[in-house]
Amino acid sequence: MDEPRYPLSRLTSLGVGGRADRIAFPETAGELADELRRAADEDSPVRALGGGKNLLVDDAGVPGTVISLTRLRELSVSGTTVTAGAGVPTGTLVSRAVRKGLAGLLCLVGVPGTAGGAIRMNAGGAHGWIGDRVTRVRGLTAKGEPFTFGRDACAFAYRTSRLAGTFVTEIEFDLEPATDDQAARVREVYAAKRFAQPLEAATAGCMFKNPGLPCGESAGKLIDLTGLKGHVVGGARISPKHANFVENRGDATSDDIRALVRIARERVFAEFGVELDMEVEVWGREESALLVA
Ligand code: EPU
Numbered sequence: 001m002d003e004p005r006y007p008l009s010r011l012t013s014l015g016v017g018g019r020a021d022r023i024a025f026p027e028t029a030g031e032l033a034d035e036l037r038r039a040a041d042e043d044s045p046v047r048a049l050g051g052g053k054n055l056l057v058d059d060a061g062v063p064g065t066v067i068s069l070t071r072l073r074e075l076s077v078s079g080t081t082v083t084a085g086a087g088v089p090t091g092t093l094v095s096r097a098v099r100k101g102l103a104g105l106l107c108l109v110g111v112p113g114t115a116g117g118a119i120r121m122n123a124g125g126a127h128g129w130i131g132d133r134v135t136r137v138r139g140l141t142a143k144g145e146p147f148t149f150g151r152d153a154c155a156f157a158y159r160t161s162r163l164a165g166t167f168v169t170e171i172e173f174d175l176e177p178a179t180d181d182q183a184a185r186v187r188e189v190y191a192a193k194r195f196a197q198p199l200e201a202a203t204a205g206c207m208f209k210n211p212g213l214p215c216g217e218s219a220g221k222l223i224d225l226t227g228l229k230g231h232v233v234g235g236a237r238i239s240p241k242h243a244n245f246v247e248n249r250g251d252a253t254s255d256d257i258r259a260l261v262r263i264a265r266e267r268v269f270a271e272f273g274v275e276l277d278m279e280v281e282v283w284g285r286e287e288s289a290l291l292v293a
Contacts (some may be wrong), residue, residue, distance in 0.1 A: 008057045008283075011049060011068065013112060014204045014246075016254045017057025017283070020047075020066040027071045029140070029169045036144035036167065039065045046142055047283065048167045050086065050117030054204050058284020059254045069116050072169055077102070080175050086116025086139070086168040090123075097175055098182045104133050104175035109186050110193035112205070116168040121279075122156045127189060131156025133175065139168040159209050159279050198241040202248040207261060208276040219268075219276050220244030226267040233259040254284065 008017035021044070026032040039046045045064030049055075072085035075092065077100045084093055090108045093115050097105050107124035117123075122131040134156070137149045142165060155162040193199060208219040223229075223243035230240040235252035238260055239245035246260050265276050 008049075008052075008061065008066065011066075012052035012055050012057055012204070013202060014056060014252075014257065015202045015248045016059060016252055016257065017055075018059050018061025020062050020064065022065040023049075023068060024065060025068045025071050029072070029138075029146075032067065032069075032072075032167055032169065033140060033144050033146075035065065035067050036140060036142065040143060046167075048116075048120075048165075050120070051089065051113030053113035054117060054121060054280050056204060056254060056257055056280050056282050058282075060284055062283045067167060069167065069169070070114060072116075074170075080177065081135075082173045082175055084115040084171050084173070086114060086170065088115045089113070090115060090118050094186060098178075098186060101178050101182075102175040103178040103180075103182050104128075104173070105130075106185060106189050107133075109189040110197070110199060112199075115171050119154070119156075119171055120161060120163045120168065121159055122161050129156065131161065133173045134171060135174045136172040137163065137168055138170040139163070139166050141166055196242060198239045198245050198247060201239065201245070202250075203239065203245045204280045206242075206244040206279050207246050207264070208244055209279045211274050211276060217274070218244070222268045222272055222274060222276075223264050226264075226271050228264055228267060231260065231263065233263070236260055238264065 006023050007019050009015050024035045026035055047066050049066050049068045070087040072087040074085045075088050075096055076083050082097055090111050090113055094105045094108050106127040107130050108118060111123045118130050119134055122129055124130050134151050137154055140146055210219050211217055220243045228238050229243050231238045234256035235249050236256035237247050237249060239247050246257055268274055268276055
C-alpha cells in the first residue's frame with residue numbers, strides 16, 4: 001500500500017519533515033522484497049523507517065522511497081525465546097515478555113519506537129543494552145539480498161550496529177525467567193524515566209550521543225551547564241527537563257531544530273572543548289554535515 005503524498009512529519013515523533021516520492025508499508029518480507037526490487041529497477045534511493053522516534057527529516061522532504069517496517073508485527077514467545085517482527089512496538093514487546101514471566105527487557109522501558117529501530121540503534125543505557133539480548137536478526141539488504149545475522153555479526157556498539165542501511169524484518173531475543181516482580185520493575189523504571197525525560201513532548205529522544213567511550217559524560221549535562229535549557233528557536237526549544245532533548249512546541253520547522261543542534265554543539269565545544277555527535281538520524285539536506293561533528 002502506498003501513500004505517496006503523505007508528509008513524513010506524520011510518521012515521526014518530532015513532527016517535522018516533508019514528503020518522500022513514495023512511501024510503502026509492506027506487510028510481509030515478500031512485499032518488502034518487491035518494494036526493494038522496484039526501487040532498484042528505477043535506480044531510486046530507499047530508506048527504512050521504523051517508529052520514526054529517532055529521526056529528523058528535512059521540511060524539503062527526501063528523494064526516492066521510504067519503506068515503513070511498522071506493519072511487520074508478528075510476535076511469538078516460545079520458552080525464553082521471543083520472536084518479533086521489526087514493526088512490533090517496543091512497549092508491546094516489553095509487556096508481552098512480562099506477561100509470559102520473562103525478564104531482560106528493562107532496557108526498553110520508556111524507549112519509544114519499534115523492535116527493529118531499537119536494535120538498529122542498540123537502545124539502552126542504565127538497564128543494559130538490547131543488543132545483548134539478540135540472538136538472530138533477519139532482513140534484506142537495500143539490494144534485496146536476504147541475510148541472517150547472529151549477535152556478533154550485528155556488531156552492536158554504543159547507539160550503533162551493522163544493521164544501519166538494512167531492512168530488518170524479524171528479530172529473535174533470548175530472555176530469562178523472571179525471578180522478581182517484573183511488572184513492578186517496569187513501572188519503577190518508567191516512573192524514573194518520566195521524571196528525568198520529557199516523554200510527553202514531541203521529541204526524537206536524545207539528540208546527541210554521550211561523548212567519550214563508551215558514553216562517558218552525559219551530553220545533556222554538558223548542554224545544561226552551558227545554560228541552554230529552555231532556549232527557543234522558532235517553534236523548537238531545548239527541553240527544560242533534559243537538555244539533550246529538543247522539543248517541537250507545535251510549529252517547529254526542521255531549520256529551527258537544526259539551529260538548536262548547531263547552537264548546542266557550538267556552546268559545548270566553546271566551553272568544554274567537546275564535540276557532540278548526532279545520535280538522531282538526519283534525512284534530507286546536509287545529512288552528512290549534521291551527522292559529522
Ligand atoms: N543531567 C543534567 N542535566 C540535564 C540532563 C542530565 O545535569 O539536562 C545529568 C543527570 O542529572 C545525571 C546525568 O546527567 O546526573 C545523566 O543523565 P541521565 O541519567 O538522564 O542519562 P543520560 O546520559 O543523559 C542516557 C541515554 C538515554 C537513556 C538514559 C537512561 C544517551 C545519549 N542517552 O542519557 O537515552 O534513556 O541514559 O538510561 O546515551 C536516547 O538515546 O534517546 C536516550 C534517551
